[in-house]
Amino acid sequence: MVVTAVATSVAAKDERPNKRCTGGFVDEMRSVAMKLHTKDQSKEGEKETRGKPWPKWEPTIDGYLKFLVDSKLVYDTLDKILDQADFPEYAEFRNTGLERALNLAKDLEWFKEQGHIIPEPLSPGLDYSLYIEELSKNDPQAFICHFYNTYFAHTAGGRMIGRKVAAKILNGKELEFYKWDGDLTLLLQDVREKLNRVAQNWTRDEKDHCLKETEISFKFNGDILCLILA
Numbered sequence: 001m002v003v004t005a006v007a008t009s010v011a012a013k014d015e016r017p018n019k020r021c022t023g024g025f026v027d028e029m030r031s032v033a034m035k036l037h038t039k040d041q042s043k044e045g046e047k048e049t050r051g052k053p054w055p056k057w058e059p060t061i062d063g064y065l066k067f068l069v070d071s072k073l074v075y076d077t078l079d080k081i082l083d084q085a086d087f088p089e090y091a092e093f094r095n096t097g098l099e100r101a102l103n104l105a106k107d108l109e110w111f112k113e114q115g116h117i118i119p120e121p122l123s124p125g126l127d128y129s130l131y132i133e134e135l136s137k138n139d140p141q142a143f144i145c146h147f148y149n150t151y152f153a154h155t156a157g158g159r160m161i162g163r164k165v166a167a168k169i170l171n172g173k174e175l176e177f178y179k180w181d182g183d184l185t186l187l188l189q190d191v192r193e194k195l196n197r198v199a200q201n202w203t204r205d206e207k208d209h210c211l212k213e214t215e216i217s218f219k220f221n222g223d224i225l226c227l228i229l230a
Ligand code: HEM
Pocket: 018, 020, 021, 030, 033, 034, 037, 040, 041, 042, 043, 054, 148, 149, 150, 152, 153, 156, 157, 158, 160, 161, 188, 217, 218, 221, 222, 225
């Protein structure tokens, strides 16, 4: 009897489509996000690739700096929103260990020391920051969708892109943006559990509203990513 139970639970675990799927509402968020990838970005992607497939991107330092500056603005804005906590559930997501703004500040300092001029933020980062700031004041489900997509995307495709760009234009230097204190898998799991807890209090309509926002998050985050090629 015991053996059967153990065997069943192992089988169930192995049938998970991906180690990043761990149950609860976050799996729904992930599933919607994965379908919005193009086929060259992920084998789970359902969208056709337009333009150059990402592995063939030809990044420039200028473009990458624009991307880092705009990303920092967005992560600063996310921190600010969570600190303010217009809705009490936002406070759950403070100090998760996923924060990126300080790491990005160190990277920009490093580029400056190398003699590069750090650009001002551009409309992709400015527009997105304004958008999430406004949204966070009256639409917690939609805001949390942006929180999830921005942070989790960076730990997945974002890292792959970082490695590729570093190999192509930074002599393989690993930026602080791609380093976390502690075990990233555990940090992510902790945030997934928090997201699932918060979403437990949502109605089905609120959950669907959150999922619907994914597309907008892809649009804004995609525009920021494209700065790499600017
Ligand atoms: C060139 C662009 C991109 C590439 C190459 C890429 C690639 C990937 C890959 C391969 C995964 C699966 C990782 C895994 O299962 O281990 C993933 C996950 C994910 N991506 Fe992207 N992605 C890109 C852009 C985006 C954008 C613009 C967003 C939206 C903000 C996004 C959101 C996500 C999310 C939420 C996940 C799930 C992460 C998790 O389960 O923890 N991605 N991406």
